[in-house]
Amino acid sequence: MELRHLRYFLAVAEERHFGRAAQRLHIAQPPLSRQIQDLEAEIGVSLFDRSPRGVELTAAGSVFLTHVRRIFGTVELALQETKRASVGETGRLVIGYLSSLAYSGIIDLVRAYRLRFPTVELALREMYPQEQLEALKEGRIDVGFVRAPLDDPTIARQCVRSEELVVALPSEHPLAARKRIPLALLANEPFVSFPRQRGPGFFDQIITLCRAAGFSPRIVQEAPLLDIPSMVAAGFGIAILPESIRQLGRRGLSFRPLVGGPRTSLLMVWRQDDGSPTMEGFIAFVRRVGVPKLRAGASEKKKTASG
DSSP states (O other), X not given: OOHHHHHHHHHHHHHSSHHHHHHHHTSOHHHHHHHHHHHXXXXXXXXXEEETTEEEEOHHHHHHHHHHHHHHHHHHHHHHHHHHHHTTSSEEEEEEEOGGGGGTTHHHHHHHHHHHOTTEEEEEEEOOHHHHHHHHHHTSOSEEEEESOOOOTTEEEEEEEEXXXXXXXXXXXXXXXXXXXXXXXXXXXXXXXXXXXXOHHHHHHHHHHHHHTTOOOEEEEEOOGGGHHHHHHTTSOBEEEEGGGGGGOOTTXXXXXXXXXXXXXXXXXXXXXXXXXXXXXXXXXXXHHOXXXXXXXXXXXXXXXXX
């Protein structure tokens, strides 16, 4: 039994007439009649009651018609899903991200992607940058978002967002009176930082900036990136952070840009050898849409937080 036998049966069942069914199928009537007879012989039951006025389905034929329609519905769905998979509109992506990147537009990006590609299954995994790189190489995630710099030839990357670095200070700190702060003025300040192993690239960028200004930062307290603003507000020290951290809206803080405007880049990273249509579609979407910038509502929070 082949799909063409089922197609012939469906035409006769819907037209209730061999002549009209033959015209619909663009074949002669005698070959159509023989195909239906062969089908009935293979199944072992009569599917039609034939009369000079036309044909009617038998009880067995009615049951068979229900299943044949389901078969063609399944075949059509399979064709559609196959075509969509070939252009990256279906599949599954596991995305690694830093919790602090929720304030960098990543969540808005994922939301926009889900609206555009609702049949792609997304799974989010919160991971530190080094964990993401290891998970990429091991195939546990498909794409990640980390901060530059990154030096690994096996990992492809795309800069999706660049933002200014700012100094987080307690609101009453004397340097908060400045519009921009020369980095050298932070030489004697205690620093609050995240542990290097959680993000060596970004950590080293901050250390390099400080050494270029003539000092090595005196780190007195380590904490996860999202907890650093609270530590600064509590008076443990100052911190150099991405501007998007302002969206936390923490009270008791001032955020001031640095003289010279040093910046940090947010990278989308994936395996060099990952050529799956779903992955390629995601990369193309991110390149086209980009990571949304801070919304107006967040700007109001920034003013409150910066005093």
